Amino acid sequence: MSSSLKNLSDFSHIEVGNAANLKFAIVVSQWNAQITGALLKGAYKGLLDHGATEENIELIEVPGSYELISGSDIALRKRDIDAVITLGCVIQGETRHFDFICMAVANGLANVGIQHNKPVIFGVLTTDNLEQAIDRSGGKHGNKGEEAAITAIQMALIGKKY
Numbered sequence: 001m002s003s004s005l006k007n008l009s010d011f012s013h014i015e016v017g018n019a020a021n022l023k024f025a026i027v028v029s030q031w032n033a034q035i036t037g038a039l040l041k042g043a044y045k046g047l048l049d050h051g052a053t054e055e056n057i058e059l060i061e062v063p064g065s066y067e068l069i070s071g072s073d074i075a076l077r078k079r080d081i082d083a084v085i086t087l088g089c090v091i092q093g094e095t096r097h098f099d100f101i102c103m104a105v106a107n108g109l110a111n112v113g114i115q116h117n118k119p120v121i122f123g124v125l126t127t128d129n130l131e132q133a134i135d136r137s138g139g140k141h142g143n144k145g146e147e148a149a150i151t152a153i154q155m156a157l158i159g160k161k162y
Ligand SMILES: Nc1c(NC[C@H](O)[C@H](O)[C@H](O)CO)[nH]c(=O)[nH]c1=O
Pocket: 029, 031, 032, 063, 064, 065, 066, 067, 088, 089, 090, 091, 092, 101
């Protein structure tokens, strides 16, 4: 369902699980730092609100969303990471560069997760403009960073179970 129809950060209807014994890496890009900083705040909230501890959260900052791919691969060199949360914001410019970046990042992150057999969560905004990004990083449509954190907890617990 489109974000414009609901606040996707409303998790009151689901049982997220306890993150107390889970270890996470957050890989955040510095492009559009106003937005990615807000996504990062949301991700920390999502993790800490569900029992995660600061010492169990590794933070890696990379230049742009394209570097989230390498950053996630680097994060998963640590064998004890249960899930990686990637945070970025790609905003359409004048050229088709947006299309190439978004496709590359989506495919690249999926491949990293498969290669390491670990959840790599796609917390990358891909918007037409800054306003849409603001709305989804703590604005009227919630915080995609918090959503990514919740998803990371759920997938990490699934990984522990099977
Ligand atoms: N235009 C945006 C970029 N571009 C930079 C790329 O992500 C990458 O760092 C560069 O191509 C060098 O490899 N990155 C974003 O995260 N957001 C943008 O809007």
